Each structure stands twice: as structure tokens, then as C-alpha cells.
Amino acid sequence: MVTHKGPLGKINETFEGLISWLGTNNYEQFDVVCFEVYDHRYKGEDNESEFDMFIQIKSVG
Template identity: 40%
Template sequence: MEARIETLTEKKLIGQHIEMSFIENKTFQLWSNFMPKRKQIKNTINENLYSLEVFSHGHFDNFDPGKTFQKWAAVEVGNYDEVPLEMETLIIPDGLYAVFIHYGPASEGHKTYHTIFAEWLPNSKYTVDDRPHFAVMDHKYKKEDPESEEEIWIPIKNRD
């Protein structure tokens, strides 16, 4: 699997989040609540959707699939001048990311993540950094379509 290494510049997002774990996955519930309300968000930069995970410090040190984290559904905005009711703000700070493309149905995304964390990352010169992980879903994203594509952004830093 190939990675594109990018330095991200800060992004401002508006969306909603839910506490969940990998065992108790509430992604569908989150997006079902967010999508009907997303048009209330003005000043969006583009049509891209952001699916983010905000993990606690050291979340991956002793991985536990029952440990909770924040899962976000969001869009990128130019500013926070208007934040609709029931929406929240989140900043993705500047930093280094490994970017991967997941090809195929969204339900098979776990295979791409497994390859990233079990194969690519251990064989790279990087380790996971404590910044949000996210997927960008643009016009190529088609949910369960075998032709679907989404970008997966993993925060990285050089190994010590």
C-alpha cells in the first residue's frame, strides 16, 4: 500500500460528534443525525465530508477496542462566524499525515485500516501522532459501490 506524506495546514470544521468505541460502533447513528442538518452550515469551503476520530493521548499504546473516543461527522468551513444549533467546532492542527486511498465499499474500510496499522506503519519511519485521524469523502465517495474512493489521513511523526 502506498502512502502520500503531506503536511496539513490547519482546518476548521463544523459538525457533530458522539462518544463510541470500536466494539460499540455508532457511526451510522452519527451520520444519520448529521446529514439532514449539514445544509444549515454556511461558509463551507467545498462539498467534502469529514469523518474524524479524536483519540485520547496514547490510545494506540495498549490498544483496546472497547476504549472510547470521539467520532465526528463534519464539513470544512472558512470561519466560525455562524455555528448552527446542535453543531460544534473542531480544529485539525497543522501537522504531518500519511494519506491513503481506500478503494471499494465503505464497509470494507477496516481492511485498509488493518493494512495501514499492521503493515505500513510498523515498516515505516513513522509512528502515530496524537492529532485527529480522518477520512475525506468527496465526489468519488459512493458508500457501498465497488468504485467508491475515500482518502484516509493518519497523523504521523518521526520515530524517536
Template identity: 35%
Template sequence: MEPIKLNEMDSVRVIGVTVTDSLRNILEKGFVRDMHSTMRYRMTELESRTDDGVYLIQIYPKDEAFTPDIPYENIVGVSVTTDQHIPEGMIEYTIPAGRYAQFLHRGPESNIHQTYDGITEWLRMQYCDPSREIDIEYWDDRYKGESEDSEIDLYVPLQK
């Protein structure tokens, strides 16, 4: 799997909702799907959003090998300007500026693990170490859940 492009990204201020749990629980209990619905419903509270796309930011533990049973943080939110206040029950996170590889997942969201497997293999071939502290998904109007026509942009930071 090859990235669509490699690019320098500016930092992005995101306000949204968060949960920390294992991948196994997140998938079984549908946490991210529920968080996405919550953000779509509460998006009007964020008057200073920069667009209508939704980010999923996955922040992994720094000192542990990732497995489906290791808890990690998931943030689902939208990008906002610096003057946006943080509504009750939401948090703020800044996606770090840096060099990212952008990939595209096409097809049902339930198959996204195949895209992540391809990303991990590409990182292993390019950088030897496929580990990373963060993965970012961006869902805009191309996101259609389980449809074959669905598209999700994925961003992974590149080590310097």
C-alpha cells in the same frame, strides 16, 4: 500498503456535528452514516464552505490503547473559511497543520477496516509506533458508500 503521497497540510477549519462513543456502538447504530446525512442536509447553512466534500475526523484518547469498546470523538463536517459562524447544534474543530500520509480506500465502505489495517502496518514499518491521536477521512463526489467504485481519501499524521 503504501501512501499515495506524503505532504505538508495547512490547518483546516471544520464545522459539523459530533458524537463520542465506542467503535462498536458507532458501527452497530450507524452514527457516522446518520451524521453524514445530517451534514449533507445542513450544508446550505454553511455559506463559507470551501468545497462540498465532507470530513470524518476521528479523535482517539491520548492515554489509552484503542479498542472497539473505548469511546472516542467523531466529527463529521465541512471545511469553512474563518468568517463562518457556527450554526446551532454544530461544533468547530481545526485539523492541525502538519505532515500527513495520504492513503486511498477503494471499494465498499464496509471494507475500510482493511485499509486501516494496512495503514497501521505501514506506520509500524516506517515509524515503529502505529498509534496516533487522529485519523481523517475525506468524502467527495467519489464516495459511493457500498459501491465497488467508491473512493475515500484517508489522512494520518506522521510523527516528527
């Protein structure tokens, strides 16, 4: 799970950080299926907005 913080328009920054972390720590995405959870923290394009993204990962090392 990774939490995206900030406006939805900056989600690519979260994905780039996640991909970098995975590679640095010998993990990779296991499946293309993922899901997002939007709760009371989600405020659209507000800089304080947050939501969680769940992806499957596996160790490659």
C-alpha cells in the same frame, strides 16, 4: 493520507494495511485525531468507491 478503495464495510482492511506499512517503515500514528474527505469518488458500498483519510504520523526510527 491514505485512500480507502471499495465499500465502506471493508475499511478495516485499509486500516490494517496502513498499520502494517507504518510499522514496516518506522512510523507510528502521532495523534488519534484524523479526518476523512468524501468527494465525487465516494459511492457508498460500491466496489469503485474511494475517499481519503488523513492521519498524523511520526518517525520512530
